[in-house]
Amino acid sequence: MDNQQLKTSEEKTINLYNKAYSENYRAYDEKFITEPSYPHFGGIIRKLSASFGRSVSVLEVGCGTGRYFHCLQNTASLTGIDISEHMLELARHPLKEEEVNIPDIQLIAGSVYEHDFGNQQFDFIYSVGVLGEHVPLTPSMLDKLYKLLHTNGVLFTTVVNLDARKNLKRRLAEAAYPMMPQRVRQVLDERWKSNYLTLKQLKALMVSSPFSNYDIENYISEDKGWKGGHYEITARK
Ligand SMILES: C[S@@+](CC[C@H](N)C(=O)[O-])C[C@H]1O[C@@H](n2cnc3c(N)ncnc32)[C@H](O)[C@@H]1O
DSSP, rough: OOHHHHHHHHHHHHSOOOHHHHHHHHHHHHHHHHHHHHHHHHHHHHHHHHHTTOEEEEETTTOTTTTTGGGGGGGEEEEEEEEEEHHHHTTOOOOTGGGGGOOOOEEEEEEEOOOOOTTTOOEEEEEEEEETTTBOOOOHHHHHHHHHEEEEEEEEEEEBBHHHOOOOOHHHHHGGGGGGGGHHHHHHHHHHSOBBBBBHHHHHHTTTTOOOOEEEEEEEEESOOOEEEEEEEEOOO
């Protein structure tokens, strides 16, 4: 994973989440509550934030429009970071705003890779549709997330399941790849560059990360807005 891939991914993300796209995203939040992924992800965030049995500090990485803020339980403070200033602006009035019951909310415009959180630590960190999707999940990001957690803190993040996105043509090309000329392989390497991860790649990343206690689940979304597979990592410090 090179730095260039991260820079390119971030530039693409900033261009994508412009004012118009962000407003559409926020409008879709209202429809999203009828999709199966809403109770799925909302339920996980509710359950994990409530699992401490006391009030907690929370960080959302790539919080976007704040779609899940209202699901947080027992939350004394919430920090949301997002690289798109337009998405972040809309997070000031998120979905089900009247149910958001958090005394202290800080919204930070910037990249989670670059932002210096100083000595801050959190009980619960979550991220949906960001890492291993818009930007790569790198070993240094896993190190950073680990350091950002308090002891006994919990991380929940999704990663797009690359295995589920490979069609038959891609699988056949991969099988033939070792026999292909160097020039063709280079073209395919470029075309296949992705932030998405196979289970094998994800497991290798987690094994070499500071996390030793984690689960990886596979979730297939049947939503009208986004059909596909996500790996879900729940990791404890
Ligand atoms: C698919 S949206 C998900 C938003 C929110 N998590 C949700 O589930 O509705 C992806 C978000 O990640 C943000 N993002 C992408 N790369 C980022 C980075 N390096 N640092 C912070 N935010 C980032 C984008 O700006 C966008 O708001």
